[in-house]
Amino acid sequence: MTFHSMWAELLPIGRSSASGGYRRFAWTGADADCRAWFKAQAESRGLTYELDRNGNQWAWLGDPTAGDAVVTGSHLDSVPDGGAFDGPLGVVSSFAALDELRARQVTLAKPLALVNFGDEEGARFGLACVGSRLAAGQLTVEQAHRLTDADGVTLPQAMERAGYDAGTIGPDPERLARIGAFVELHVEQGRALDLSGDRIGIASAIWPHGRWRFDFRGEANHAGTTRLADRRDPMLSYAETVLAARREARLAGAVATFGKIAVEPNGVNAIPSLVRGWLDSRAADQRTLDTVVTGVEKAAREYADAHGIELDVVRESFTPVVEFDHALRDELARILGRDTGTGAGTGADLKVPVLGTGAGHDAGILSGTIPTAMLFVRNPTGVSHSPAEYAAEDDCVAGVTALADVLEGLARR
Incomplete structure (x- = not known):
């Protein structure tokens, strides 16, 4: 053929x-x-x-x-x-x-x-x-x-x-x-x-490249009755972290992408209790990759603390x-x-x-x-x-x- x-x-x-x-x-x-x-x-x-x-x-x-x-x-x-x-x-x-x-x-x-x-x-x-x-x-x-x-x-x-x-x-x-x-x-x-x-x-x-899972845990609540000041919304911390990943990658000459997300309870009229996002990051050398991922995690923790959100970061895979x-x-x-x-x-x-x-x-x-x-x-x-x-x-x-x-x-x- x-x-x-x-x-x-x-x-x-x-x-x-x-x-x-x-x-x-x-x-x-x-x-x-x-x-x-x-x-x-x-x-x-x-x-x-x-x-x-x-x-x-x-x-x-x-x-x-x-x-x-x-x-x-x-x-x-x-x-x-x-x-x-x-x-x-x-x-x-x-x-x-x-x-x-x-x-x-x-x-x-x-x-x-x-x-x-x-x-x-x-x-x-x-x-x-x-x-x-x-x-x-x-x-x-x-x-x-x-x-x-x-x-x-x-x-x-x-x-x-x-x-x-x-x-x-x-x-x-x-x-x-x-x-x-x-x-x-x-x-x-x-x-x-x-x-x-x-x-x-x-x-x-x-x-070198790897995948990191970011788990942002907040408090589920009603989207229509909960005051903004009373919310522990993990989506906000996640969104700010996505922007931080872009910023860190641009400054280092690397790439970083949040391309997959899981939300609980995943309702239109519900404030999420959990937002789980997966970061894929790659760079020409190990030192640069470490700089990017460390910078993203640092920013994520600062955003999470500011909104009363718990954060866990797990490295799921890595290839040098x-x-x-x-x-x-x-x-x-x-x-x-x-x-x-x-x-x-x-x-x-x-x-x-x-x-x-x-x-x-x-x-x-x-x-x-x-x-x-x-x-x-x-x-x-x-x-x-x-x-x-x-x-x-x-x-x-x-x-x-x-x-x-x-x-x-x-x-x-």
Whole structure:
């Protein structure tokens, strides 16, 4: 199948007719349909298909047990009303790159694998990269069992309802030990390539990032009969904290976002008793991130004290800065016919630029265990996690060619 035909086949799965965005949440019907698509693509190419202990899907060309394998892939799940490209572009491009290698009649000296990591976005259970975190031992079995969705369904329950044995989840060091390199292709989540006029980029690092839950507790009361002076309204403290997050991020040159909120009792005519908001913050380095989050929490406590509100702040997840393997990054640049600028080249004439990203990825999770790298495909809108997310088909095809070149270069060594 061509890139276009595969893309067209996957495109309708989990798409909302109302928003045009996607709702491919982990262990739901849409997720099952995506998984079925991946399995069908693997089997149609005669690849060895595997479902690992954490629900990640693998398709192998060559002996899966031989070791030093070259692996590529991404994820198929989405954020609520997300775009079509974040994740799926990497998976579709992986199959298309394999097809191109076969068309070139390339003889590979190493096994090649394609992977679809489960629950990368964390839209259902609130933690990103669950499949790769479990495999890498960065999420314990006990922690995984405590993950619940908005309806109180635990991760193991969701997996079992989808027909998977959740009793097997946990670290998978034997599998990861058989991987020599992992390369993830992804649509750029920003406009750096569009501004530079390049179709393809190479990742340098992932910014440190985390999620913090702010619980503002006040007193529920009648919205029509309670004097303003008598209110303990947690919504006021929350609203002021949202503005403080924007201010702190702007001053530090970072980003901070309150994008999710839960309110109790959530009535139009009721003053809330609880406002729970989730902060997502990211920065180019750890010190800057600490400055932003500390500043937001300090401001939140001052606002809460002023309104008689109790405040609890809980860090729910955190990922330190991820420097992708320098040797592998430089090898990608060499394969693509360019210098990263770290050696004899100046870096000024790069046609495959090296750039950082504020978005987390499975490649970042795995980087602590195996050499990883990333390729980015130009996104002219710069929009991501939205139906407006976009990449032109000729840029996508250029990404497939670059990925095929990289896989050929790595697997023929």
